[in-house]
Amino acid sequence: MKRTLIMVLSALAVAIGIWYWVTALNNTSASSLSESDVQSLVKQKYEGQIDRIQKVDNQFYVQLTNQNNTYEIMVDRASGDIVDFSKVSESTNEEKPRALLTQEQAKEKAVERVQGTVENVKESNDHYDITIKNNGGTHIVKVNRSDGSIANVSTAQENEHLTTLISKEGAKKIALEKVKGTISSVELEDDDDELLYEVEIDQSPSEEATVLIDAYSGEIVSIQFETDDD
Template sequence: MAAFALGGAVIAKNKTNSIAENLSPQTRITKEQARKIALERVNGTVVDEEFEKENGKMVYGFEIKDASGKVMEVKIDAETGNIISVEQDDEDSDANGDDDEDNDEMKSDNTNLASQAKITKEEAQNTALKKAKGTVEDSELEEENGKLVYSFDIRNKKGTITEVQVDAKTGKIVSVEEEDAATESAEKKQEKMEKDKKKP
């Protein structure tokens, strides 16, 4: 019985080593290095982390809680060390009751829209990042001009934001617009006004 258990342990160990060998060519940076990069981008405490394959790439994912209690998810390319995306965690809930109601409404709307989409957000994001290099600051699924689109705000190394819209049914790029600070501020005000209108 002991020999069988020992044999099982050896098999398990060999299997683990095999997995590590298969992943190693795609992981040029360590988890510690990736965590440091993530914490330089979002200052806070790491509450969760994972290592997974996404869109053909090995990715480190870190959920970081900042000083305000907001949880941000930072994804790092395990081969290059580049930041793939920085987004607020969907599961993060606000303490404010009104905000919770708004979030519930938005999630309900997003669920309805998501059921109509033919491609995933990850596929659309991959397409957007090929068009505009940088870090995804914000993303949403919305209807615009009668089309269902994924919108991505991508910040480049210069600090400017490029909004890329991808058709959620065909996967084709609908529009690419570079936003200045004034345009970005105006859009945020418009979004806030639309949220306020939904409140009873």
């Protein structure tokens, strides 16, 4: 009897060990993409504003709104693949959001307008700033991310203000022009060599928004809304 009990307990311990190993392996694989990774991926693919991101099992649920509709997007947490895309708002416009230009496509558009060597690409919420150098000097070509149109061409001298940081007070003012509420914090963050102000705004006891602002140009990079339920 005692020997049988020992054998049963040993088998149970082995089974628990195997279950723990498989679970840990699955969790590691499924969590390979972070929330910020998924936000960047969706912003690269589709035009619109991300209202919500939430982990659901091995996927991320993303709610995206553009000027016409609201969409629900499911993204695989391990591979980053779009596994489901559906419209949830009522609208007469049945089209999906237009795919945004990639950096490579934007550079091609810029060089078509101003010939030279691309020195730098700066991405904002609605356009790319492409810095091109040629015999005539350094030029900045603003390319619309939605349709590839050239919004503006200027020289580097005309954009010297882009080398000076805006103040925290300036960042607060810009954020409150887009999102109403009470500012709880303002931090200067270095995101992949890009300086951004992260402004936290309390909209209610259970709702807050995070506004990311380019620290040089004052452009709003993204706005993310969260509730206590998220």
